[in-house]
Amino acid sequence: MDDETAPQKGTVTQRAIERIKAMIGEGRLEPGQRLPTERDLAAQLGMSRSSMREAIRALTVLGVLEARHGSGIYVTQLEAGDLLETFGVVADLSRGPRLVELLEIRRILESTATALAAARITADQLAEVERHLAAMNATDDPEEILAHDLAFHREIAVAAGNETMAAILEGLSSRTFRARVWRGYQEEGAFARTRREHAAIHRALAARDPEAARTAAAAHVGEVEEWLRTQLGP
Amino acid sequence: MDDETAPQKGTVTQRAIERIKAMIGEGRLEPGQRLPTERDLAAQLGMSRSSMREAIRALTVLGVLEARHGSGIYVTQLEAGDLLETFGVVADLSRGPRLVELLEIRRILESTATALAAARITADQLAEVERHLAAMNATDDPEEILAHDLAFHREIAVAAGNETMAAILEGLSSRTFRARVWRGYQEEGAFARTRREHAAIHRALAARDPEAARTAAAAHVGEVEEWLRTQLGP
DNA sequence: TGGCGCATAGTGGTCCGACCACATCGCGGA
DNA sequence: TCCGCGATGTGGTCGGACCACTATGCGCCA
Structure with missing residues (x-):
């Protein structure tokens, strides 16, 4: 009573992916809910376990499902972080001109997010931002700097109120992406400039000045963007 | 000579995914290139064909690989469109407050893209925009309107010069997403307003006025955003 | 001689059955 | 009462078989 309308479109696995996505879209599967076993699912949709496993794997990498060995398959919370994890893949596999495009997008979103954060950030969140800022300036270990740099911007993005x-910004700042771009940038002695820019962003946030925050954030990303553009240009 | 560093981390399939991604990242696999057969790949990485197939399926849905039945497996062109197709999944599975967040992002990006387009659009591209605008106003079929609406904005985004x-905007305007949101919006007699807004956007493009274009686009998306916000609010 | 069509080999797509690794729960003993 | 260990069920892996489709090239026909 469930598969009679077999449209035969595409591969069996592809159909299974669509079916499961549809079940979630229609609300028949709630976030966090456990699915039937692979064997049962395969039987219900009239296909082999192998094909069903491929479908499940596909939805797993998309951040829609989560398979727990020995326990079962569950729908994720379907939060932005779950679904946009794959965004990092784009950043990782991009190069050349597309890296500049990604930085351009980050500049647009980051500047807006920072402006929003300036208007909405709470005292606690601001304290957290300051903590990462201080930690970033207190060490020379590039790895640690990068980690706090990431956390600094993530805290701001969260404070903007748009998860x-x-x-997305998290994906655009994935470790491998930043490592690839930042390495060359920082080697040119840009540490001091980066610190100055971070300080300017923090100042604007503390002053609750959205326009200053927007400008500072745009300049911060724009610096790297311009540097990368010249690297690729001639 | 190729798998001795087996770190045993995660599942076999997961490792295969990382390996293939790494091969592409390191340039050992070029866009458009054909991969070895599933059987060979599995043998090279020392795993079963089943596990390798899951890895390939995963990379296929991510838009990294493309499998052609009877022919072979190929690396896609790795262009933005290929890799960001999955972005539509996010739009499809989101609901409630996250829909507003997505529209907010679209407003930010669309307004910037429209502003850039105003400065860069060519005569041919502008003519194409006008064609879709006219077609949109010449019919009452909601499906056709939606199609030309999509094409209208896509042409503008392309003219902005950032593929x-x-x-991303394409993903944020996926058919099912717009159908879900637009339906209710248009039922409230918003056709006239939409036409007015589209006309304003076109006017700003024709006048090569980036600021006017930014404002018009932001207002256009913002209208829907506000409507959706009130729908969810109380 | 030239082109066409079919046989064939090779590829991805599907299915099956078996076994392994892990998580969970319940029963029995201390 | 509580702890521990084994039974059970789950996802993870494997190997092989067969099907569906493509591409190639050979041989036949015009």
């Missing part, structure tokens, strides 16, 4: 935007 | 941004 989806924060997740 | 990655165009691909």
Whole structure:
């Protein structure tokens, strides 16, 4: 009573992916809910366990499902972070001109997010931002700097109140992406400039000045963007 | 001579995914290139064909690989459109407050893209925009209107010169997403307003006025955003 | 001689059955 | 009462078989 309308479109696995996505879209599967076993699911949709496993794997990498060995398959919370994890793949596999495009997008979103954060950030969140700022200036270990740099911007994005935007920015700042771009940038002695820019962003946040925050954030990303552009240009 | 560093981390399939991604990242696999057969790949990485197939399926849905039945497996062109196709999944599975967040992101990106387009659009591209605008106003079929609406904005995004941004906006305007949101919006007699807003956007493009274009686009998306916000609010 | 069509080999797609690794729960003993 | 260990069920892996489709090239026909 469930598969009679077999449209035969595409591969069996592809159909299974669509079916499961549809079940979630229609609300028949709630976030966090456990699915039937692979064997049962395969039987219900009239296909082999192998094909069903491929479908499940596909939805797993998309951040829609989560498979726990020995326990079962569960729908994720379907939050922005879950679904946009794959965004990092784009950043990782991009190069050349597309890296500049990604930085351009980050500049647009980051400047807006920082402006919003200036208007909405709480005292606690601001304290957290300051903590990462201080930690960043207190060490010379590039790895640690990078980690706090990431956390610094993530805290701001969260304070902007748009989790989806924060997740996208997170993807645009994936470790491998930043490592690839930042390495060359920082080697040119840009540490001092980066610290100055971070300080300017923090100042604007503390002053609750959205326009200053927007400008500072745009300049911060724009610096790297311009540097990368010249690297690729001639 | 190729798998001795087996770190045993995670599942076999997961390792295969990382390996293939790494091969592409390191340039050992070029866009458009054909991969070895599933059987060979599995043998090279010392795993079963089943596990390798899951890895390939995963990379296929991510838009990194493309499998052609009877022919072979190929690396995609790795262009923004290929990799960001999965962005539509986010839009499809989101609901409630996250829909507003997505529209907010679209407003930010779309307004910037429209402003850039105003400065860069060519005569041919502008003519194409006008064609879709006219077609949109010449019919009452909601499906056709939606199609030309999509094409209208896509043409503008392309004219902005950032393919990655165009691909993201494409995902944020996926058919099912717009159908879900637009339906209710248009039922409230918003057709006239939408036409007015589209006309304003076109006017700003024709006048090569980036600021007017930014404002018009932001207002256009913002209208829907506000409507959706009130729908969810009380 | 030239082109067409079919046989064939090779590829991804699907299915099956078996076994392994891990998580969970319940029963029995201390 | 509580702890521990084994039974059970789950996802993870494997190997092989067969199907569906493509591409290639050979041989036949015009």
